[in-house]
Amino acid sequence: GAVVSQHPSWVICKSGTSVKIECRSLDFQATTMFWYRQFPKQSLMLMATSNEGSKATYEQGVEKDKFLINHASLTLSTLTVTSAHPEDSSFYICSAKQLGPAPYEQYFGPGTRLTVT
């Protein structure tokens, strides 16, 4: 149980275009989903926290107009990278926590490798 999926697993796009990444909790309901970014040999850096039905809370330095997050249901969150640039190339990972008293183990998706050319 507790599986989180991400789609796509990798994507290549041209500079200036937008890319949408989906994150789904397959067998549990997640009130809170998180989006992380990881550069090579670096730690996972939290980008934003999203609670179902409300606006995402972005970490300092993360542009909310560039990284649009939608958490429309208890099982789906999307991250849209708008007007992507080569410096946005990274490994994007989502994670989800189950309903219930905090904290719970966080379950991570397999990640999405974004390459902007």
Next chain:
Amino acid sequence: SQKIEQNSEALNIQEGKTATLTCNYTNYSPAYLQWYRQDPGRGPVFLLLIRENEKEKRKERLKVTFDTTLKQSLFHITASQPADSATYLCALDMINSGAGSYQLTFGKGTKLSVIP
């Protein structure tokens, strides 16, 4: 802000030996500390969670200790196997009042290589 240090970027160990990984943090103690495994090109996989009032937690060949005085957690893998080779991440679980939820802050990880 909280700083997390995993002392070794890489650790090589002979198969069958016990691997010990260290995680140190500064500032205030988290309510929970977690360890994850990450394989190349994959998301982290949860291994163990230890609470601030727990000294030790075990799961099969894994053992985690948590010393809030030293601000340190040790992660042990006994009878290590080549399949244990991966990057191991320490993460602190702290309340984010702005977001209204707990949030994980990760260390950079230690890449463990178990040599046959």
